[in-house]
Amino acid sequence: QKEVEQDPGPLSVPEGAIVSLNCTYSNSAFQYFMWYRQYSRKGPELLMYTYSSGNKEDGRFTAQVDKSSKYISLFIRDSQPSDSATYLCATGGYSTLTFGKGTMLLVSP
Amino acid sequence: EAGVVQSPRYKIIEKKQPVAFWCNPISGHNTLYWYLQNLGQGPELLIRYENEEAVDDSQLPKDRFSAERLKGVDSTLKIQPAELGDSAVYLCASSPGAGVETQYFGPGTRLLVL
Numbered sequence: 001q002k003e004v005e006q007d008p009g010p011l012s013v014p015e016g017a018i019v020s021l022n023c024t025y026s027n028s029a030f031q032y033f034m035w036y037r038q039y040s041r042k043g044p045e046l047l048m049y050t051y052s053s054g055n056k057e058d059g060r061f062t063a064q065v066d067k068s069s070k071y072i073s074l075f076i077r078d079s080q081p082s083d084s085a086t087y088l089c090a091t092g093g094y095s096t097l098t099f100g101k102g103t104m105l106l107v108s109p
Numbered sequence: 110e111a112g113v114v115q116s117p118r119y120k121i122i123e124k125k126q127p128v129a130f131w132c133n134p135i136s137g138h139n140t141l142y143w144y145l146q147n148l149g150q151g152p153e154l155l156i157r158y159e160n161e162e163a164v165d166d167s168q169l170p171k172d173r174f175s176a177e178r179l180k181g182v183d184s185t186l187k188i189q190p191a192e193l194g195d196s197a198v199y200l201c202a203s204s205p206g207a208g209v210e211t212q213y214f215g216p217g218t219r220l221l222v223l
Contacts, residue, residue, distance in 0.1 A: 004151075006151075008149060032209055032210060034209070034210070036214075041216075041217075041219075042216055042217075043113070043200055043202075043214030043215050043216045043217050044152065044200075044214045045213075045214065046210075046212065046213070049210050051210070088151050088152075090151070090209075092209060093209075094207065094208055094209065095140075095157070095164075095165075095207045095208065095209060096154060096157070096165065096209065097154070097209050097212070099151025099152050099153070100151050101149060101150050101151050102149075102150075102151055
């Protein structure tokens with residue numbers, strides 16, 4: 001079993017939809033939970049991170065961590081065509097991260 | 110503030126040739142990472158530096174890969190000799206401290222080995 005599992009998609013939604021992106025992880029010692037966005041031919045950029053458990057909201061984005069089920073989620077409200085990208089989840093300890101494969105999101109106008 | 114700079118952006122070489130990638134981190138960032146990203150996969154850590162010291166190189170294939178970070182600023186990653194399976198994107202990232210929550214990535218170097 002890989003340490004971080006993520007459905008590669010693609011996930012296609014119409015503009016304005018609520019998007020739910022998810023990952024599972026296996027190492028219960030992980031404390032940092034990150035979401036990165038990666039546009040084609042660009043490096044990943046950090047969207048949000050959560051330490052330990054709980055929810056975090058930033059504008060249209062909400063990150064959730066459920067440590068009991070080792071499940072992390074990213075919700076995007078009012079999705080826009082500019083949100084079309086690959087979303088990578090990552091988890092780990094203080095100094096190292098393990099990334100999922102990424103989920104490709106396509107938001108159509 | 111300038112981001113992480115990498116060069117070249119693209120490189121095409123024939124197998125068995127050497128290749129080198131260069132990274133200039135964000136000014137003041139002490140920690141530097143090199144990642145490998147295969148098509149359809151997430152980044153995988155190759156090596157992590159804190160200042161000029163390689164503190165985690167456990168995933169670096171040392172038979173053909175080498176890296177250095179002289180003076181604790183710029184870094185180079187070298188492959189010699191390159192193999193077909195090395196075709197991938199090589200990402201450099203930096204952070205001000207050792208924590209992962211402030212990691213900033215560069216645009217990457219896309220390598221194609223023929």
